[in-house]
Amino acid sequence: MSDRTDRQSDGPRAAPRARTPAQALFRRLFVINGLVFTVGTLVLALSPATVSSPVLLAEVPVLTVGLALIVAANALLLRASLAPLDALAALMQRVDLLRSGDRLTDSGNGDLTHLIDTFNAMLDRLEAERSAASAYALAAQEGERQRIARELHDEIGQSLTVVLLGLKRAADRAPDDLREELHTVQETVRASLDEVRQVARRLRPGVLEDLGLQSALSALSSDFSAVSGVPVTRRVDPGLPALSGDVELVLYRIAQESLTNVARHAHATRVELSLTAGAGHLTLRITDDGRGGALQEGAGIRGMRERALLIGARLTLASAPGGGTDVRLVIPDAAERS
Known part of the structure; x- marks a missing residue:
């Protein structure tokens, strides 16, 4: 027993x-x-x-x-x-998952250390989950943009080209009283074809894939100036580090959204776009001399913040009333992201 x-x-x-x-x-x-x-x-x-x-x-x-x-x-x-x-x-x-890194440091109170660590871990988990969800959503968005761009270029663009050629043949054989009217319709179709090509180019930046980031930014600035009439001063360092396709796409999309906001809201007369390499970081900056003022966190700006988080970059926007807007994207360790 x-x-x-x-x-x-x-x-x-x-x-x-x-x-x-x-x-x-x-x-x-x-x-x-x-x-x-x-x-x-x-x-x-x-x-x-x-x-x-x-x-x-x-x-x-x-x-x-x-x-x-x-x-x-x-x-x-x-x-x-x-x-x-x-x-x-x-x-x-004040916590915002689009502005990462805001954490509470341990104040030395042992009894609340567990609570603080648990809350910080929860923020880390939520930011990681949001970043993953945003990556999937943006990848799906880019895929849909490419599909629409291909359809615009291959189907609608080709159809308009066929119509344009048909109008040219008809105008060549038409009597004089109809030829001028056919030429007017022909010019309208040609303008529509150019607009379709511009939309397809904005949806799917083929120049980014074919010629690289510098050429894509140059073409983007030229298209913006042609549409808005606002000159763009470009400054791109020639010795940029090699970047991955994801980083280049984020840089291009943020520059594109920034220029779109300038055209819609800024009433600017001058825009500056620069891409410079510093000590261990890469900086994209878009500034204008528009009216500035309060920034509303709309879908465009929140989309820019989500794209910045995907590559671990920091996006800041400053807009003083009457002083224009300054958009700055800083990518740390840019060379290691290639």
């Missing part, structure tokens, strides 16, 4: 349960209050001050001062203990 008991006692024991954050905080508050009241009791017991029964009027100030000291000490200790909760609540209110 004793042998069975000994064998049972040698068996595996249940692991002790870890304290939850609520239990740890309760224990800390309990210890703080206990220490405060213990110290107060020892002071009253060991000091020469005495309390009569009933309490004399001269003893009321002593009791009042003692109570005030105990309450003040308790308040200071509790405030120091719970201070990280205010910072955590402020972070919860």
Whole structure:
């Protein structure tokens, strides 16, 4: 019987349960209050001050001062203990998954370290999940753009070309009173064909795939100036590091969206586009001299932020009233992303 008991006692024991954050905080508050009241009791017991029964009027100030000291000490200790909760609540209110890196640092309060670490880990997980979801969504968007561009170029573009050739043959054989009218229709069809080609080129930047990023930015600036009438000053470093297709596409799309916003909202007379390489980073900057003002986080800007997150870049937008808009994309370690 004793042998069975000994064998049972040698068996595996249940692991002790870890304290939850609520239990740890309760224990800390309990210890703080206990220490405060213990110290107060020892002071009253060991000091020469005495309390009569009933309490004399001269003893009321002593009791009042003692109570005030105990309450003040308790308040200071509790405030120091719970201070990280205010910072955590402020972070919860301002957190934005499109602006990564905003985290709460450990203030040295051991009982709240677990809570802070858990919240920071949750933000890391949410940002990673959003980045993955955005990557899938943007990849699907680019695929759909390429499909539409191919259909515009191969089907609608070819059909308009056939119509244009047919109108030319008809105009050559038509009598003089109809020839001028056919030429007008022919020019309308030619203009429509040019617009279709421009739309297809904006949807699928073939020049980016064929000639590279510098040529694509040059063509983008030229198209913008031709449509809006606003000149674009370009400055691209000749010694740019080799970049991957994803990084080049993000740079092109952000430059494209920035120029589109200038044409729609800025009322600018001059635009500057630069792509420069610094010490370990690459910077794309688009500035204008338009009216500036408050920036509304619409679908275009949020799309730019999502694209920046995909390559680990930092996107900043500054727009002072009357001072134009400054869009800046900084890609750290650009050479390592090739």
